[in-house]
Amino acid sequence: MLTARGLWCLIVAGTVTLIGLTTAGVEHPIVAILGITLIVWYLVERLLFTLRFRSTLGKIDVVREILQNGRVVSNAWSGIACTIRVTVTNRGKASWPLAIVMDRPPEARKIRGGRTEQTVEFRPNEPTVIEYELKSSGPGIYRFEGVEIRLADLAGFFYKRIFLRRPVDVLILPPLTDSEGKQRADKRFNVLPPPGIHRLRRPGSGSELLDLRDYIPGDPPKMIAWKASAKKDKLITKELESDIPVRCTLFLDTSQAMRLGPVGETPLCRLSEVASSIAQAAAANRDLVGLTLFDEAKFDVLPAARNTVHTIRLLSKLAEASAQRPDPGGQQVKPMVRIAYPLAQELYPDLFDRSVNSQPWGLFWKPLLDTRWGWIAWIPVLFSLIVNAPGVLGIYYMLLGPLPKWLQSIMPIFFEWINFCARIVRQRPKSNYLLLDIPLFLFAMFLLLNLPITITVLVWFIHGIRGFFSPHAPIRRKRKQLGAIFALLDGGTPATVERYIHDDEFFAARAGRFLADHHVEVPVALYDGDGRYRFRSESKAEVLQRALLGAVSRARDNELFVILADLTELGDDIAAVLKAVRVARSRHHHVMVIVPWPSDVPVAEPGQAASIDPMEMLRVAKLVQVALVRGYRQRYEKLQKELVRVGATVLRVTDRDPIRAILDRLDRVRGARSRR
């Protein structure tokens, strides 16, 4: 609460008062009066500050609104700027002469306009309005933690920061149809198939003629094509097209590898946008759209439907999926503390108060005896006890009489030991003063007899006291404070707090979750301790297989399955997916695979040789890059070949591909399929 400025003023006032009251007071009362007046000033200022603070605390209202195109909305849209308006009102009775009201903007989001903070006089019932603009390039979530209010007095003696926690997650929905947020106005070619041709031609009970075939006994007579029958001189039956709309199921890969990258620019965000566009294009064609999100462990199905509520739900699911961040994994404690501690201090300043989150001295002491090898310390203690035993036995003899026989037999050994020590001590220099020599003799004897225990105590002390110094003390203090807050948030027990202090992995994992909950970026470890790439998840192929087979089993008509996944990195582990695609194709479903293309891998047509300066090839980094690019392209070509072989269509999506181009390509593929 007290600032450095206030502290120095208090020290000066205190010193002047003390001098005035004691030494200079008699002859120069003005010194004491000056000091007393300064202390009175300080006390009154502090009293006013505390009164204002206490009477305002808990009486501050925060209202947050998201505006898009001047209208209040509940969700934002990616690619369109939205205005955040926060109204903070002091409902207390006290007025604050100086306050900074700041809305905490979402992590890793750039402010496009306006200001997130206002310096105001915080008067009762006078709202303070903060407005700023945000724009997200991709779908995800805006995480608003709350409003920070910093209070100070006019002289700058006192300061207090409070944080009004009002966490709100605002979904950033994928853009409507194209990346510019506009409905597709132009028509590159017929989105709807020409009259009489259905996109997925199969016999049904529609009104359009599909085909003519030989009559099979049991066919209804009304379906006989009489003219054709007359021409062929045999019964021919008409087959009509099915007019049931196509169901399109999107499979979106949300695995860890897809979440890598800057916020709003991950492959997952890109594919979410594509999925959103496909869903909206399909809905525009009166098709039903479903969504299946899958990762390395599980899949989540949103059944196909066609109404507006369903579309919004689908977009929301895409936004939530896009907001997921990769598991930082294998983090060390220190880097996590370095990121998590300031964040926790910012968001939970009230929970860092020593009255509720204490730091006793004992927290820093490093107990030697608790360590695995601490028992060694008992050996010198035991040794000292043994060498001091004759003294104890002597007291026993004096008080209780003769010793037991077995003790009597070993007593000469002890006497020999004491005699031995005494002979050593006698070698010490002598002062010839009896009064000095006797205490010196006793002290030397004591030291010799108790040397081991003295050294042990010294070692125990040095071991323990080290905990009070850097780097042990600061990290332990922070771990305790953070651990208590984590335990509070999770409903933990005191044992959990202690575990956070001692168990590095447990702490690092929880700190990682804490940061992820607050959408804070953590440096992600790409490789594990053994140097393996952490994000190669072959298990997602099996999950996708299960999801795809499940969709096939639920399908009633020919359906369109669009798989938006990074399958390139799976390499030879694609077998499960191929099997599922083969099953889908055998049931006459259409399967389309859309693969995200990394931005750092140049797009090249198959067979196109890369022209690289031979001199550059001498650089190891360039060589590695070329090898990686070539490897990636080869894997993609192999994947494409294998998927095409089982009847799926493969598309790749680069960061630069506009959504419209993808849709056109998609439509072309669908059209081609339907016009087979």
Next chain:
Amino acid sequence: MTNPNSYQLYLKVLLDERVRGYVMVAGCALISVFVIQLSTGSLIAGGIPMLIGIVAMMLRWTAMPGFFVVAVAYLTVNPFGVPMSRYSGGPSRLLSSSFSPFDMLLVAAVLVYLHAQFRVYSLAQQAFPDERVKAARSKRDSLDRRPPRLISDNELLMMILFAIGTTIVGQFIWLLITQLEFDSKVFPPIRLRRFTLDRMQPDFFSAAVSRSLLFALGLSGTVGLARFVFWYWQIRQWNREEAKLLLLDMGWQESRREFSRIETWRAARIVEQRKPGETWRRIKKTGGRIFTVLFFGFVGITVLMIIFAYLIIR
């Protein structure tokens, strides 16, 4: 690009029409101090505080107001800058020390100057402390100031009235502690001071100690009471999370020692299970090295001592 904390910016704020009032009031207070101190007959007594005040205002040295108070106090006692004994009326001076017009004016002027100076610092330099860690700070980061637009019309007047009020309260307190004295022979041990010329025998408490004790007692009583009231108010205002954390923390404090032992063993066990021999490696790597050296050093020294002693005896 202009440095947001540059001196030009500071001067620009000083010349702002709203801030100018504070600067002028601070200047007037400094002149008042100068004139009052000049009445002691020393130019140094008046000049040095004024010089410090001007430096504080112009060069934005935030430690200067503290030095200003110390200088005023010191030069009041020693107007020529060097300690010399002066007769100022003896104990009878105390009787008339409260509500002396010169003293009141001096104290009020000092207080007004301090008020104005610190408010100018808030307006032109920094109003809120920077809470960021040092590594995250940069000289180019703009410090949080109080915008001059927030200065209300009656703020200056209120400040002066507040300073005068504080001065009067200070005088009352001085009057109180000079008129009362500590006396261990009576109960309660406070009584009215008697100023008589025949009091040759010193009391158990000297006047200075008595004044100090009275002031300390009053101050600690007031502060203690205020702290108690605000402590209770704070507890009443605790939110659910704070109360839960308090209970959790108390539980932790009670059982910390046991849990610590369990967790130390658990951590060692986990490490040992994953990588056998890791505990020993960690012990060697961290503090265990010191322990090992000391332990084996002790064993070695003891053995050497015994051998040496044995050789001497032989």
